[in-house]
Amino acid sequence: xxxxxxxxxxxxxxxxxxxxxxxxxxxxxxxxxxxxxxxxxxxxxxxxxxxxxxxxxxxxxxxxxxxxxxxxxxxxxxxxxxxxxxxxxxxxxxxxxxxxxxxxxxxxxxxxxxxxxxxxxxxxxxxxxxxxxxxxx
Ligand SMILES: [Zn+2]
Numbered sequence: 001x002x003x004x005x006x007x008x009x010x011x012x013x014x015x016x017x018x019x020x021x022x023x024x025x026x027x028x029x030x031x032x033x034x035x036x037x038x039x040x041x042x043x044x045x046x047x048x049x050x051x052x053x054x055x056x057x058x059x060x061x062x063x064x065x066x067x068x069x070x071x072x073x074x075x076x077x078x079x080x081x082x083x084x085x086x087x088x089x090x091x092x093x094x095x096x097x098x099x100x101x102x103x104x105x106x107x108x109x110x111x112x113x114x115x116x117x118x119x120x121x122x123x124x125x126x127x128x129x130x131x132x133x134x135x136x137x
Pocket of ligand 1: 068069070071072073101102103126127128129130
């Protein structure tokens with residue numbers, strides 16, 4: 001299976017909503033997580049078993065699932081400012097954001113579990129998401 005086929009089949013396998021959640025959870029922290037969450041791992045395992053695929057290396061996950069789940073644009077890299085969640089003045093609900101432009105990533109939210117963090121951080125983003133974001137701001 002090509003990476004594209006894996007994405008398409010995996011989305012069919014888990015359903016659209018779960019697929020979106022799977023992708024967004026891959027990219028919800030910056031720097032990116034070093035390992036999959038338990039539920040992500042078991043979803044992939046079920047999928048690989050069903051299609052009789054060999055298990056893939058963790059690094060491959062980001063190469064396979066490097067598309068925006070909403071727009072299917074290839075994700076790009078950028079360096080953005082880290083901001084406090086309270087500074088975000090959004091007129092759009094979080095839920096709507098997740099449906100319209102989940103991967104705009106104009107800013108990075110501050111990781112509250114860390115005491116010190118850099119001013120800027122590398123993120124991935126979808127350029128279509130950023131366009132939509134601009135239309136709403
Ligand atoms: Zn997008």
